[in-house]
Amino acid sequence: MADGAERPLRADARRNREKILTTAARLFSEQGLDAQMERIAKEAGVGSATLYRNFPTREALVEAVYRNELAHLCAAAPALLAGRNSPTEALRAWTRLFLDYVTAKYGMIDALRAIAATGGNPYSQSREMIRAAITTLMDACAAAGEIRTDIGPADIAAALEGIALTSAGAEHRRQAERLLDLTLDGLAVRR
Known part of the structure; x- marks a missing residue:
């Protein structure tokens, strides 16, 4: 064109x-x-x-897979809010999708690093996209009075990244889910 x-x-x-x-x-x-x-x-x-x-090339496929997985993860936030009984349930479901995303990325990490080493940037905008999805979910939870408002999306994003770094891979899935539950339980408003 x-x-x-x-x-x-x-x-x-x-x-x-x-x-x-x-x-x-x-x-x-x-x-x-x-x-x-x-x-x-x-x-x-x-x-x-x-x-x-x-x-x-393999690199083109790896980068496209990464970007596709990221887009699906971030697009899931509004869909989960529309389809769940509570925003907190949507947030909890989204964190499980985040684990799936990290597990998929973990298998491609060497190729993603190689792409970055040659000057490509497969990660451009990923942090912003993930924070925007978390913000959407947390805003809905806060508006429903279900979570504390003194913890922001950047804090939750950092917690998710930490859990992902220490628990990436299918063999650590149960531990990662327990850590997610612990984190999300810490967000709940105490009645």
């Missing part, structure tokens, strides 16, 4: 791209960088040419 804008994908191309991203996220989470591009294509139900047309 003349103005440099990308042409929107056809519906089938968009579905294929989403299948690739979903499959790659799962396989990177399970196998780290040992996940083979051909296996990702096969399990996504697309040909290798389709995979490479969308993501010409």
